[in-house]
Amino acid sequence: MATPSMPPAAVAQGSDSLQAAYFRGALADQRALIAAHMARQSSKLQSMTAAGANELAITRLRRQVRENEAEIRQLDRMIGAIDRRFSASWTITQS
Numbered sequence: 001m002a003t004p005s006m007p008p009a010a011v012a013q014g015s016d017s018l019q020a021a022y023f024r025g026a027l028a029d030q031r032a033l034i035a036a037h038m039a040r041q042s043s044k045l046q047s048m049t050a051a052g053a054n055e056l057a058i059t060r061l062r063r064q065v066r067e068n069e070a071e072i073r074q075l076d077r078m079i080g081a082i083d084r085r086f087s088a089s090w091t092i093t094q095s
Helices: 008-051 055-090
Strands: none
């Protein structure tokens, strides 16, 4: 008796979907870490500004915040691209 099998294209599509879900999770985790770091940086920046800290230190911290903002935008773009490509295969339909 032959065992039923899935067509190779369906197997590949399922594998792609699983891999995309894994990487989406990894990107979302990275985004959360950077967002938490930015929250700490913002708090530190406010403290430094209120205390009249060294302008060079404040400038460096602001640059780091801008770099983190850019990284979050890039992560958001990648997450969005994965969502657009694979969200249909992740949708659960109920009968």
